[in-house]
Amino acid sequence: MSELRFGCEEQLSLRAVAGFPVVAPGDDVGKLAAAALASSGLVPEPCDVLVVTSKVLSRAEGRFVDLTTITPSPRALDLAATVGKDPRLVELILAESSAVSRAAPNVLTVRHRLGFLCANAGIDASNAAPPSAPPGSGPWVLLLPEDPDASAERIRRAVAPDGRLGVIVTDSFGRPFRLGTVGCAIGLAGVPALWDRRGELDLFGRVLEQTITGLADQIAAAADLVAGQAAEGRALVLVRGLSFPPSSDGARALLRPAEQDVYA
């Protein structure tokens, strides 16, 4: 299969990369990823995609916040009363966001500064204490990484400086309409956001009119099945079997413009 066209082999495989450590602030995730791949005997092939959970990057960037250090603004206090959340957490959510989308009891969805709509600005309270946290400190929370596209690109260069590797940084998002979180791409390097199949022919030779697949999000969802989110600690997943053309897409290419979104 050509590396320059979209496609998938008859078998797609997703492999958790063993030997990737629990990351601490200041760690070089690209270097750690390259080492874990090498020690697992995994040599990236063209159009492999390496999927990294955002939590790894947040930890490496030291995006931990001790809620006891936060003083909520009047706006955060008001909103916290509406949604029934810790006002200090709400202060952080607002600081990480450009707009509030919905606020209701137990619900606070926002437009994150990175552009996507999500609950609680993606701020997480699991695996959220820094390695240096004194006993009894916190509660700690973990903000999303500063610039996941740039992080993905750094990892891509560290792991496959000359190769056709794709890197996707993922987070787990809830969704309107449906229950359960799904992996979504919040950072991209070297892999297209979307697979635009308009113009291809269907089985009967009719031109497909409307099919644009959320390629990077589907890869993120698939990898989330393997990554787990708890004690497995599988932060790196290598996806093999896809092919796609070179791309400079960032994760914003996955976002529906607000003015075209009847639900935003």
Add this chain to the structure above:
Amino acid sequence: MSELRFGCEEQLSLRAVAGFPVVAPGDDVGKLAAAALASSGLVPEPCDVLVVTSKVLSRAEGRFVDLTTITPSPRALDLAATVGKDPRLVELILAESSAVSRAAPNVLTVRHRLGFLCANAGIDASNAAPPSAPPGSGPWVLLLPEDPDASAERIRRAVAPDGRLGVIVTDSFGRPFRLGTVGCAIGLAGVPALWDRRGELDLFGRVLEQTITGLADQIAAAADLVAGQAAEGRALVLVRGLSFPPSSDGARALLRPAEQDVYA
């Protein structure tokens, strides 16, 4: 790994099942799936999941409609003017739905009679002509299957009458907020809709509070990468590497109750 607990092996594989034919009205999809697996040398293992695109079932059920046979109601004519779609198609969309969610130029999202919110009631115009269609007839469209949970269960029994096979019937849905379609589960047999991880411990021994993963939808999204939607004609994908407890969930278990949905 125990078959009674949720989990994923270090490697997850998704394989397109070769030898599955283009389905015609009246075909027994379960029998065809069992034959295709056998001729591919694939013997389902416990907790394998067989993913089937809904189009296969729609074709087997003869859910083809020739739009020239449809007379739109006054309501369909009104709505068609708002959304800019064929009034005959809008008539079918309304007949397949319990409510309209959003109607705007180029947008018609509805609550499908099966419970989920989706665009155009999932009615598709690609691969939509029946084998018996006389030249020049149509335009033809294809409705979603009558009862995808029941179809999934029939396939499960045909392929693995005594085994722990999961079957998922999928369709590709657009989404609020994000571009690109993703595979979603619209029919389930033998596989849980959700993976409820509340109560598990994170890497640092802290109890996970809020993590319920959209298991069946993530499997559907992963399989969609392999299935493609066009000339490949890969209607069956076998997913291997997961484990999960027995389940009698139907696909409605994936739906957020409307009264808990701030976006519906």
